[in-house]
Amino acid sequence: MIESDVTVILADGQFPAHPIPLAILRRARMVICCDGAAQKLIGSGIRMPDYVVGDLDSLNMELLDRLGDKVVRIESQESNDLTKAFELALSMNSEKIVILGATGLREDHTLGNISLLSRYAENADVLMYTDYGRFMAIYETTTIPSHKGQQVSLFSLTPNTPISYKGLKWDITERPLLSWWEGTLNEALGDSFTVIFEGGRVLVYQAYMQKV
Known part of the structure; x- marks a missing residue:
């Protein structure tokens, strides 16, 4: 909406x-x-x-x-x-x-x-x-609405911050994203996913399902 x-x-x-x-x-x-x-x-x-x-x-x-x-x-x-x-x-x-x-x-x-x-x-x-999609910035553990099959990328602006995520095709646990490419080209498995971290800054990109 x-x-x-x-x-x-x-x-x-x-x-x-x-x-x-x-x-x-x-x-x-x-x-x-x-x-x-x-x-x-x-x-x-x-x-x-x-x-x-x-x-x-x-x-x-x-x-x-x-x-x-x-x-x-x-x-x-x-x-x-x-x-x-x-x-x-x-x-x-x-x-x-x-x-x-x-x-x-x-x-x-x-x-x-x-x-x-x-x-x-x-x-x-x-x-x-x-x-092509939407960017948002998050500063702490956040659950983000999505849908199955949505393409998702994450970019850490504080590369030493350990990050975990759940609900994506390729989950990680307590891993810093040292380079921007490391969190790209993932995929949502359901109607939400969760990014887990403290004291950092993360950009989340969600692609549209509908193209121009």
């Missing part, structure tokens, strides 16, 4: 094409665009952005005038546009945040955006959806 009480942050990566992120974008209570993502959203005809955040170097004056008071100019180079948009969402008391458009173009931007998810999730309920 697609919730309608989420705030969407639309990053300036590849614009969503899969039905799931597109449905989230349509139903969101508010959409905050990162700079050039505003042009993509308006061009899609889906909706207008509620806010546009960044140094705005990707937008022409005509569009800036059209957006008017929806524009929030933040020129600081101490954080990227995605973080600026996230901080704006927090300032508006957004408790559920979905990040879209954060992947699919330059690989360095993709890796940077995905890694930031673990930082953001300390302050809000945050998920990142792509055209």
Whole structure:
């Protein structure tokens, strides 16, 4: 079920094409665009952005005038546009945040955006959806809803943390994931799986069953 009480942050990566992120974008209570993502959203005809955040170097004056008071100019180079948009969402008391458009173009931007998810999730309920699946960050033992046959990958951002998991085709017990590939390409056996650890940070990726 697609919730309608989420705030969407639309990053300036590849614009969503899969039905799931597109449905989230349509139903969101508010959409905050990162700079050039505003042009993509308006061009899609889906909706207008509620806010546009960044140094705005990707937008022409005509569009800036059209957006008017929806524009929030933040020129600081101490954080990227995605973080600026996230901080704006927090300032508006957004408790559920979905990040879209954060992947699919330059690989360095993709890796940077995905890694930031673990930082953001300390302050809000945050998920990142792509055209292929969903990322979430967890900080402690967590049972995650799934379905039989779903492809699952886990990435430890604290590689010395021992991790166990149950309910996946290839379970492990008290093993640190020293390299990112070590937790990839697993598969759920039922309607949930559990990741067991303490004092670390883990990114969980769940692929869609339905393709574009």
